[in-house]
Amino acid sequence: MALRRALDRDRAGADDVVQETLLRAWRTPRILAEDPEKTRAWMYTVARHLVVDEARSARRRGEIPVGEPPESAVRDATDAILDALLIEDALAALSDAHREVVVRAYYQGGTVSEIAHELGVPEGTVKSRLHYGLRALRLGLQERGMTR
Structure with a gap:
């Protein structure tokens, strides 16, 4: 029953x-x-x-199986392009010495000792410029609305 x-x-x-x-x-x-x-x-x-x-x-x-799954959202490069523009703008706002050290370390993959040798400055100076350059870069990105 x-x-x-x-x-x-x-x-x-x-x-x-x-x-x-x-x-x-x-x-x-x-x-x-x-x-x-x-x-x-x-x-x-x-x-x-x-x-x-x-x-x-x-x-x-009442779910009906379908032959093919529905289209999924495809990530385009828009966010990456906008992020790159913001980073480029924030890098441009750094002093030449700070920008050079940050670019050599993070974009060219140089070590502190390699950068110091190439620039002809002590390793401590490279570390200091890198620290303050990254700090200024982070603040510049936050000012531009990038919070990640």
């Missing part, structure tokens, strides 16, 4: 639930060897789970 209500009086659905429950009982011989009351309780539990699974299924919710 509860199965009929749960399946909205769908006779074919109720028959499917009963058939699947009996099939699962047949596949589990230890259940059939139990006391009839335990077997009946197990069958009701299985039937209830089948009804709940059917109610939650995509078929019941």
